[in-house]
Amino acid sequence: MVQRILFLHGAGPQPGPEENPVLQAVRRRWPDADLVAPALPDPEDPDPDQWQDAIARAIREIPDEPWMIVGHSLGGSEALRFLCHRIPTLLQRVVTVASPCWDQDDPDWNYLGFTLPATAGRTLADLDIVVVHAEDDDVVPVTHAHRLADRLPSAQLLLLGSGGHLPTEWTERGIVP
Structure with a gap:
């Protein structure tokens, strides 16, 4: 049973914790977990x-x-990049939600400071990773989810038909222990 959830927000203007729909969906799904x-x-x-x-x-x-x-x-892509260098103990699962997959060949998403190392697939192979993305995301195109899944072949890809850049339906599907 997960006792603690580390929630990492994205870039851009940040709503307060009570206005972030993804954070609120996580709270509703796991009300007994300590949410950081x-x-x-x-x-x-x-x-x-x-x-x-x-x-x-x-x-x-x-x-x-x-x-x-x-x-x-x-926050999701930076979590993955962090874990490529050090994997903490007792980490049970990583869920990325609407996360970009930075790529030097993508003119809109090629900032190299955020790219995953070439060894990410091997390094993270033993982690339980779920890549969640809505097909109608107008901020980070769904192609990023497919690129992440290609780079992390052991990850589970969960595509949602809707939800935009702030999908919450995944919390109702019971994908996390």
């Missing part, structure tokens, strides 16, 4: 190194108990 949602630095102009440092600080605060990560948008 740190404010990541400068979300309107994110720096990859600062986000990695903030994620490391948040993870260091998690006690030795079963836990999971839910990362929305950039």
Whole structure:
């Protein structure tokens, strides 16, 4: 049983915790879990190194108990990038929601500071990863979910017909212990 959930928000203007539909859906689905949602630095102009440092600080605060990560948008891709370098103990699952897959060959999504290492598929092969994406996401195209699934062949891909960039239906499907 998951006792703690680390929620990592995305880039851009951030709503308050009570206005974030993804965060609220996670709270409704796992009301007994301790939900940790740190404010990541400068979300309107994110720096990859600062986000990695903030994620490391948040993870260091998690006690030795079963836990999971839910990362929305950039928070999801940065969680994966962090885990490529160090996998903490007792991490049970990683759920990325509407997360970009940065790619040097994509002119709109080629910022190399956020790209996954080429070894990500092997490094993360033993982690339980779910890639959630809505087909009607108008911020991060659904092609990113397919690219993530290609780069992380052991990940489960969950495509939703709707939900835009803030899909919540996945929390009702019981995909997480």
